[in-house]
Amino acid sequence: MSSALQFPPRLAESADADRLDAWLAMRRPLPVPEARARRLSLDALLAQGGQGVCVMLEAGHGTDGTHLVHALLPATLVHSLAHAGKVAMAADWWCDATGDPGREAFDACMGLLADWCRAHGIRHVLAAPSLQPGGGSPQGFVPDASGLWRRDCIPAAKSLG
Template identity: 50%
Template sequence: MSDPSPSPFSSPLPAQHWVRVGVGADAAMLDAWLMARAPLAVPEARARRLSLEALLAQGGQGLCLVGGTTAVPEAVECLLPVPLIHSLGTGGRLALVSEWWGPQARLAPCLDELADWCRAHGIRAIAVAPGLAGEGGAPAPGYERDGSGLWLRSLVPTAKRLG
């Protein structure tokens, strides 16, 4: 008897990366993930949890992007907290990226997702702290240094569709 040849359907598919906007229901899971990565004393942990919940509520203060892989769908691999601020230089709201929780290779896809979200919500620009720049200097394609030293990407808001 001969050994059957391996089926092309038996090989596992490579894990796909995903990025999504975090929601309030993610607060406990993200808080536990952050505590495992960077434990804080109780008062600071409470303050971080309140900040996280404010960003997850998307009440105009900002948002959090959460990323992972399809290999473990419910496991978090990266987190991008993004406060929204008013900017006189850009003449509107600005998404400020000053911290990143995850592997450097995953930052660019999260910034792309952030750009899409910002365009859809009328946010005119994204500013990224210089310390988050990748090996090529910029954090992702499309970013240029501005006078403040931040990496800036100007965005054209998308038209809203009704119906």
């Protein structure tokens, strides 16, 4: 990773929920019922209980000393008959309005998502074609028959210790 990214991407956790919820509300305010639904979806992804995961990118420090959120890549686990099991579906790419994190940040977040998939036995990441900043194919992805981008993930070997 080059020096253009101040912080490496990381998996968001339940402790990040309030900060991410507020950040999402600033990016796209919703009426109360929809905002509650978005928060429930966010909480489910942050719990990492088999519904999915969120990869986040932080940048700089806020006035309270916490890192500022720069980008968020939520991915939902869905069953795919075409891919013979669960796949990670990335359909959202949220980035800070003050600066586009660009292709390098997007690829870094997708790389971490692929690593997480390998570690959890998920063999494929599917991404909406419109997610890639600047267009073109995301790094490591190929066109899938479904019309989405696909990245194959070879599961990590398990070791008993």
